[in-house]
Amino acid sequence: xxxxxxxxRLFVALVGxxxxxxxxxxxxxxxxxxxxxxxxxSAFTTGVIMALRLTCGFLGGLVAxxxxxxxxxxxxxSDIAQAAAMVALVIWPSLAVLCAVxxxxxxxxxFFAVALRSSxxxxxxxxxxxxxNGYLVTGRSIGTVxxxxxxxxxxxxxxxxxxxxxxxxxxxxxxxxxxALPLGTTTPEPSRxxxxxxxxxxxxxxxxxxxxxxxxxxxxxxxxxxHNVALPIFTPAPAFMSQFWxxxxxxxxxxxxxxxxxxxxxxxxxxxRAFAIGTCVMSLAFFTAFTGLPAVGLVVVVFAAGLADGLxxxxxxxxxxxxxxxxRGRAFGVSASVEAGGFAIGMLIAAGLLEALPPPAxxxxxxxxxxxxxxxxxxxxxxxxxx
Numbered sequence: 001x002x003x004x005x006x007x008x009r010l011f012v013a014l015v016g017x018x019x020x021x022x023x024x025x026x027x028x029x030x031x032x033x034x035x036x037x038x039x040x041x042s043a044f045t046t047g048v049i050m051a052l053r054l055t056c057g058f059l060g061g062l063v064a065x066x067x068x069x070x071x072x073x074x075x076x077x078s079d080i081a082q083a084a085a086m087v088a089l090v091i092w093p094s095l096a097v098l099c100a101v102x103x104x105x106x107x108x109x110x111f112f113a114v115a116l117r118s119s120x121x122x123x124x125x126x127x128x129x130x131x132x133n134g135y136l137v138t139g140r141s142i143g144t145v146x147x148x149x150x151x152x153x154x155x156x157x158x159x160x161x162x163x164x165x166x167x168x169x170x171x172x173x174x175x176x177x178x179x180a181l182p183l184g185t186t187t188p189e190p191s192r193x194x195x196x197x198x199x200x201x202x203x204x205x206x207x208x209x210x211x212x213x214x215x216x217x218x219x220x221x222x223x224x225x226x227h228n229v230a231l232p233i234f235t236p237a238p239a240f241m242s243q244f245w246x247x248x249x250x251x252x253x254x255x256x257x258x259x260x261x262x263x264x265x266x267x268x269x270x271x272x273r274a275f276a277i278g279t280c281v282m283s284l285a286f287f288t289a290f291t292g293l294p295a296v297g298l299v300v301v302v303f304a305a306g307l308a309d310g311l312x313x314x315x316x317x318x319x320x321x322x323x324x325x326x327x328r329g330r331a332f333g334v335s336a337s338v339e340a341g342g343f344a345i346g347m348l349i350a351a352g353l354l355e356a357l358p359p360p361a362x363x364x365x366x367x368x369x370x371x372x373x374x375x376x377x378x379x380x381x382x383x384x385x386x387x
Contacts, residue, residue, distance in 0.1 A: 007124045010181050011132050014123075015139040017177025018116070021079065022143025023150075024170025025109065028086070030151035031163035032105075036098060038160070045095075047351075049102050054344035056106030061337030064114035066329070071119045072178055078112040079175035086168035090161045110336045118329045121321050130269040130318045134256030137310045141252035145245050202330045206323075209272050212377040213316060214335060216279055218342035219373035220312070225346025226366035227286050230359035234290055244289070247299045251306025258307065259314050270315035272381045278315065279374035282308035283367040290360040 036046045085104040089097055116136075124132045155163050203211065231244065263269055270278075285305035289298055320331050346366055353362045 008128055008131065011120075011124050012135055014177055014181055015135045017174040018136065019139035019143045020170045021112075021174035022140045023147045024143075024167040026144045026147025027151050027154070027163055027170075028105070028147075028167040030148065031155055031160055031167070032098075032101070034155065035160045035164075039093065039098065040095060049098060050347070051344060052099060053102040053106040054340055054347070056103045057110045057340035058337045058344065060107035060110035061114065061333045061335070061340060064111050064329070064333040064336060066333075071115055071122070074115040075112050075119075076175045076178050078108040078115070079171040079178070082108040083168040083171035083175070086164045086171075090164050106340075110333075110340065114329065114332045114336050117317055117321070117332045120317075121328075126321070129321050130259060130263055130314060131256075133314045133317045133321075134259050134310075136317075137313050138253050138256050141249040141306070141310065145249040148241075148245055202327065202334060205327065206331065209381070210320070210323075210331065212380065213272060213275060213319065214338050216276060216370070216374045216377050217316065217335060218338040219370040220279055220282070221339045221342030222346035222349075223283055223286065223363075223367035223370035225343045226350040226363045227290070229347055229350040230290065230354060230363050233354060234359040243295070243299065244302055247302040248306035248309070251303040251308075252310035252313075253306075254303075255307050255310025255314060258311060269318040270311065271319065273378060273385070275312050275315045275319070276374045276378035276381065278308040278312035280371055280378070281305075282312065283371040283374070287360070287364050287367050290363045 033046060033050060036049045040046065081104055085101045085108075089101050120132050120136075121129050151163065154166065231241065235241075259270065262274075282305050285301045285308065288301045289305065293301065320335065321328065323331050350362050350366060353365065357365075
């Protein structure tokens with residue numbers, strides 16, 4: 001028991017470093033897109049750089065499972081590579097370096113996420129993985145909001161170089177935290193080495209429920225891209241944006257407490273049905289947020305979207321972490337590719353549709369796809385449970 005508490009305390013310290021890294025990542029998302037526009041003056045080039053980053057994240061997911069077994073080494077290496085890329089952009093600000101940075105950031109972020117998610121059961125034990133995932137969602141939510149909010153202050157006041165250096169420093173802080181904490185992250189060597197599992201073989205090996213969750217996760221990313229693209233067009237006012245993302249973050253933060261209560265009462269984390277229901281609630285809430293609600297109503301529905309978002313993240317990751325060691329890393333790699341691919345496709349579709357349709361219609365269409373996919377999984381899961 002005492003050893004479990006110590007492992008969880010060490011993991012909470014790691015979440016602190018991860019939150020700093022998440023802050024830098026979301027600050028960078030704003031700064032890098034604005035800097036690309038400033039450097040090239042081309043909306044097309046700006047879109048290409050964003051697409052390059054997402055594409056590399058998708059491709060990185062296909063191989064990330066193979067390096068996830070390295071655990072701490074993979075995460076520290078990803079952080080150092082991303083920090084070096086940001087420093088290089090400050091020293092040599094050019095289109096060629098910008099493209100290289102997009103590649104490193106896309107691959108590095110995916111490698112880090114896959115290695116971290118795969119390592120959670122080894123760090124804190126299977127019985128504490130849901131609580132640890134809740135801490136990760138909380139830390140990421142705080143970093144997301146602070147990154148988005150501070151970008152509007154830091155960039156005008158200190159410039160792009162300062163934003164890039166702050167981002168680099170955030171990666172160094174996370175890497176140093178990982179290096180300092182005595183957490184077990186490396187997969188133990190098997191008694192008999194097995195042949196590497198390819199993506200197609202993995203998909204044939206996994207139970208059908210995991211494939212359904214992958215599909216819902218991809219549709220969820222498609223819908224998330226729509227409200228990210230449509231939000232500044234729907235209402236470009238900074239106060240609205242701040243209110244929107246703050247309410248979302250508070251909801252995501254609260255998800256950890258809801259899941260903790262769930263585990264206390266039921267003895268196990270939320271499963272596929274809760275994951276599907278949470279995705280449906282999230283999609284409906286995000287669409288409702290674009291219907292012109294008053295301020296109080298907006299805060300309530302976006303809070304609900306954040307709460308459902310956090311709940312689905314915790315239940316999804318906790319479910320994948322029940323897989324055996326030889327499958328877990330590859331499964332998270334495939335998941336990362338599905339999420340990156342869904343988000344990239346969603347951004348392209350949303351940007352095209354916004355040329356002809358208003359933001360509420362575009363958000364409704366793409367979140368509707370997530371709603372239908374999650375509803376199908378819920379129907380199948382409920383039917384199988386009854387039979």
